[in-house]
Amino acid sequence: MSADREASALTPAKRVRGTGAAHNGTSHFIQQRVTALALLVLGPWFAISIGLAARNGFAGGEARAYWSALEGARNYLADPVNAILLILLLAAGCLHMQTGAQTIVEDYLHQPFPKHFLLLANVLACVPLFAIAAFAAG
16 A cells, blocks of 8 residues: 555545545535635625615705615615625525534534534524525515
8 A cells, every 4th residue: 555545544435525524525615615706796796786876875865865775775676687696695695604604513513412503503593594684685
C-alpha cells in the first residue's frame, strides 16, 4: 500500500463517493457557494430597486408619505419580475441560513440529543420563516 492510502482515514467507498464523516459535506459546500453567489447578485439588486421605488413613492407631503410608501410597495410587488426575484432572494437567504446552521451543528456538537434537537429546530425555524416571508411578499 502507498503512504497516501495508509494516511487517509477514508474508506475506498467514501473516496469514490466523495463524502466525509458527515456523509454530505460536498453537497453542503456546493450549496453554500451557490446560495452565496445568488445572494451576492440578488442582494444589491434588491437594495437598489427598493431604494429607487421608495424614492419615487414619497412624492407627497409628510402626511401622505406613509400611504404613498405603502402604495409604492404594492406597485413594486405587483411587477412579476420584482416579485419572483424577491422570492428567489428569500429562498436563497433561508437556504443559506439553514445549510450554514446545519453544518455548524453537525461539525461541533457530538452528543446525540442536543445535536438532533438543534437540527430539528433549525428546519422548524427556517421553513416557516421562508413560508411567511414568501406569503407576505406575494
